[in-house]
Structures are given as structure tokens and as C-alpha cells.
Amino acid sequence: MSTLPELSELERIMRLGHDHLEACVACEVSAGNKRFPVYQLTLGNPDPTLPCIGFFGGVHGLERIGTQVLLYFLRSLLTRLEWDKSLHHLLQDMRLVFMPLINPGGMWLSTRSNPRGVDLMRNAPIEALGDVPFLLGGHRISPWLPWYRGTAGAEMEIENLALCQTVKEELLTHPFSIAVDCHSGFGSRDRIWFPHAHSVHPIEHLADILRLEELFEETYPNNRYLFEPQSVQYRTHGDVWDYLYLQSQQDKRKTFLPLTLEMGSWLWVKKNPLQLFSRHGIFNPSVEHRLHRVLRRHTVWLDFLMRAASGHESWMATGPTRLRLQERAVARWYRP
Ligand SMILES: [Zn+2]
Numbered sequence: 001m002s003t004l005p006e007l008s009e010l011e012r013i014m015r016l017g018h019d020h021l022e023a024c025v026a027c028e029v030s031a032g033n034k035r036f037p038v039y040q041l042t043l044g045n046p047d048p049t050l051p052c053i054g055f056f057g058g059v060h061g062l063e064r065i066g067t068q069v070l071l072y073f074l075r076s077l078l079t080r081l082e083w084d085k086s087l088h089h090l091l092q093d094m095r096l097v098f099m100p101l102i103n104p105g106g107m108w109l110s111t112r113s114n115p116r117g118v119d120l121m122r123n124a125p126i127e128a129l130g131d132v133p134f135l136l137g138g139h140r141i142s143p144w145l146p147w148y149r150g151t152a153g154a155e156m157e158i159e160n161l162a163l164c165q166t167v168k169e170e171l172l173t174h175p176f177s178i179a180v181d182c183h184s185g186f187g188s189r190d191r192i193w194f195p196h197a198h199s200v201h202p203i204e205h206l207a208d209i210l211r212l213e214e215l216f217e218e219t220y221p222n223n224r225y226l227f228e229p230q231s232v233q234y235r236t237h238g239d240v241w242d243y244l245y246l247q248s249q250q251d252k253r254k255t256f257l258p259l260t261l262e263m264g265s266w267l268w269v270k271k272n273p274l275q276l277f278s279r280h281g282i283f284n285p286s287v288e289h290r291l292h293r294v295l296r297r298h299t300v301w302l303d304f305l306m307r308a309a310s311g312h313e314s315w316m317a318t319g320p321t322r323l324r325l326q327e328r329a330v331a332r333w334y335r336p
Contacts (some may be wrong), residue, residue, distance in 0.1 A: 004108050006058070006067045013071060017078035019041070020091075026162035039157060039164075040166050041074075041098040042090035052174040054097040054167065054311040055302065057182040061106025061113070061118050065263060065284045065294060072102035072295045075304045079116035081175040094310045097170045100160050111246060117143025118150045118157050121236070123163075123225055124243035126154070128235045129199040138237035149238050160240055164270030166246050176255045177311045180302065181241065185283045186233070189226050190298075197230040197239035202334055204249065205257055207325035208316055210332070212257070214306055215315050223300055231319035232253040232259070248282055255316075259305075261298065 001122050014023050026040040055073070057066035080087050099252060101107065105115035114118045115170075122138035138149045150157065155162065171177040192213070204211075213227045230239070242256040248256035265283055285291045308315065319324050 004036065004104055005072065006064060006107065006329065007036065007104055008328040009075075010069050010101060013075050013078065014039070014041065016075070017081070020078060020081055025158060026099065027158045029105040029115065029128075029159060031108045034105075034108060036104035036108065036237075036275045038102060038162050039099070040162070040170075040182070042170060043077075044094060044095045045093065045206065046170055048173045050094050050174065051169050051309045051312055052095040052097065053306050054099070054171050054177065055182075056099050056102060056163065056177040056179060058101035058107060059163075059181060060183060060185075060283075061103050061109065061111050062111055062283045063112075063182075063184045064107060065184045065265075065291075066261070067101050067107070067297055068291075069182050069261075069298045069302070070098065072300050074098055074100065076299065079086075089319065090307070090310055094306075095174065096131060096169070096306065097166065099163065102163055112146060113143070113148065114157055114159055116150075116157065117148055119147045119238075120157060120163075121240060122147050122149040122238035124158055124159050124238045124240040126238060126243045126246070127196050128197075129201075130235065132235045132237060132256060137235060144176050151271065164244060168247065172244075172248050172251075172254065172256060173262065174310050175253065176309065177257070178305055179241070179244075179256070179258040180261055180297075181258070181307055182263070183259045184265045186262045187264045189264040190224075191226045191228060191262040191264065192261075193228060193230040193233075193262055195239070195242045195245045197236045198242045200235070200334070201233045201246065201328050206329040206333070207322045208257060209259075210325055210329040211315060211317055212308060215308060216301070217327075219304060220300060223260075223297065225301070228236055255312075263294065263298070263303065 020043050022042045024040050025037040027038045029036050055070050057070045103114050103120060106113055109115060133222055135147050138147055140149050140152055212237050245258050285294050
């Protein structure tokens with residue numbers, strides 16, 4: 001029995017949803033004398049021709065809010081399955097994958113990295129093109145410094161191997177899939193980041209990302225996220241979503257859109273400067289009403305993405321329209 005509150009809540013949710021969920025332990029990790037499971041949950045129709053969405057969180061142990069947002073959303077989905085016929089219909093037409101706590105060892109130890117000192121978002125076998133910021137961009141100096149990539153040539157950390165296996169087997173087997181990975185800590189606005197992180201070149205699916213952004217703003221005009229390629233802020237080595245996106249591109253017929261929700265926590269600190277003195281403070285909302293607001297707000301986004309994945313054929317542009325969208329997207333993000 002674990003004493004990590006997020007893991008206990010996940011296990012409660014698994015009991016609540018056992019009629020609808022398939023759960024497995026993707027890997028187990030050690031932290032001190034503790035062992036923790038990394039769970040992978042699936043629900044909905046397993047038919048690989050249908051669209052799929054994957055929800056990921058807890059990659060960085062300090063960013064507990066990402067895991068909490070996903071647990072709140074998953075609990076609400078499972079509760080709705082008790083009575084919501086439309087949700088049952090939706091799940092007949094798509095697949096959902098959840099991996100809400102990828103780095104339980106880091107969360108237990110209150111570190112960004114995993115228990116071996118490796119930053120899982122710097123650990124994939126991919127090199128940035130050009131200069132990266134010192135340390136922040138990923139380095140191999142020492143696991144005692146933040147943003148450590150791991151040793152050169154070594155296999156990825158087991159948490160990342162489990163994450164990549166889940167994405168390859170559960171998402172990339174589908175013709176259309178979206179991944180959303182929930183983080184916090186950067187800036188004062190909520191952002192949606194997309195590849196690349198390793199290079200300043202636009203991805204081939206930039207048109208689809210722009211269309212998705214427009215669709216969200218038309219559907220929820222008061223919910224604002226700042227969409228941008230991660231490379232606009234800083235470039236990094238070893239980004240696991242860049243790595244998986246490039247893997248997905250080995251089959252050009254497939255669309256895989258990996259998105260990172262980066263919850264802007266600096267605003268929480270500005271509203272409550274005492275948070276600066278708490279180790280968890282700058283990554284997580286500390287006041288209860290603010291926590292509830294954060295959980296509610298991002299649920300709208302997660303629910304939207306689920307429905308957008310299911311209905312992708314009605315909004316994805318093709319032919320000349322798609323080319324024009326791609327040009328517009330390049331102008332917006334790469335030639336401002
Ligand atoms: Zn993070």
C-alpha cells in the first residue's frame with residue numbers, strides 16, 4: 001500500500017472504474033526502500049482503425065498538479081459512465097489511454113527528476129540542433145544538477161521506456177492519435193506546446209495544430225491557451241515527445257499530435273508570494289479555491305481534445321486548404 005496521495009487516488013479510481021478500465025503495470029520503480037507501480041489504463045473501443053487519445057502526467061515529480069488534473073478528469077469520466085449514454089457512444093468510437101503518474105519515485109522524493117537523478121524530458125535519444133541553454137537544455141555533467149540527461153549511449157530510463165512502449169503500442173497503431181502531457185511551472189500563462197523542442201524547424205502537422213487551436217477558440221472563446229512550438233521558448237536535448245513524433249513519421253499516413261499542457265504557475269505565486277518558500281509551491285496551486293479552479297478549467301480542455309480526436313475527420317483540412325493553413329501556421333510561429 002502506497003502513501004503517495006496521487007497514487008492512492010489513482011488506485012481508488014481503478015477500483016471505481018473496474019467495469020470499464022483495463023489496467024496494467026507498465027513498469028515498477030524504486031525510490032529508497034519503496035517500490036511504486038507505473039500504471040497504464042485504457043478504456044473505450046480497442047479497434048486500431050479508430051482514433052485514440054492518450055493522457056500523460058507526473059513526468060516531473062514536483063509538478064503534482066498535472067497528475068491531479070488527469071485524476072480529476074478520469075474520475076469524472078468514470079462517474080459519468082454510470083449514467084451518460086452519450087459518453088458510452090463516444091467510447092464505442094474511440095480509445096482512451098491514461099498514464100497519469102509516470103514518475104512516482106520522483107514525486108515521492110519531491111524531485112523533478114526520477115530517483116536516479118535523470119530528467120525524463122531530457123532523456124530520449126535525440127540531440128538538439130544548434131545551441132541549447134546551459135543546463136536547462138539538458139546536460140551530462142552530473143545527476144546532482146537539474147536537467148540531467150543520463151549517460152551517453154545508455155538506454156532510456158525505465159519510466160521513459162514504459163511511456164514510449166505505451167505510445168508505440170496504444171497510440172501509434174491508430175491512424176489518428178493525440179497525446180497530451182500535463183506539466184506546470186513555466187511562465188504566467190497556460191501554454192500548449194508542440195514539437196519540435198530539439199529544432200527550430202516546423203513539423204509537418206503544423207496545419208492540424210493551428211486548426212485545432214482555432215477549433216478550441218471557436219468552441220470555448222473564453223478559455224485562452226497560448227499555443228506555440230516549444231523551440232520558441234528554448235531548445236532541449238532528449239525531448240521524449242519529439243522522439244515519439246519522429247518515430248510516428250516513419251509512416252506518413254499516420255497523424256500523431258503530441259501536445260504538452262504547460263500550466264503557468266507563476267501567476268499562482270504572484271497571487272500568493274508565500275508559495276515561494278515552499279518547495280512544491282512554485283509548481284502547484286496552494287490555495288484550495290485556486291486548485292479547484294485549475295482542475296475545472298483544464299477539464300474543459302481535456303474533454304475538448306477527447307471529442308476533437310473522435311471527430312477529427314470533420315475538422316482536419318485536406319488538399320489546398322491544408323497547404324494554406326500550413327503556410328499561415330509557418331508565418332505565425334516561425335516568421336513573426
Ligand atoms: Zn514538467
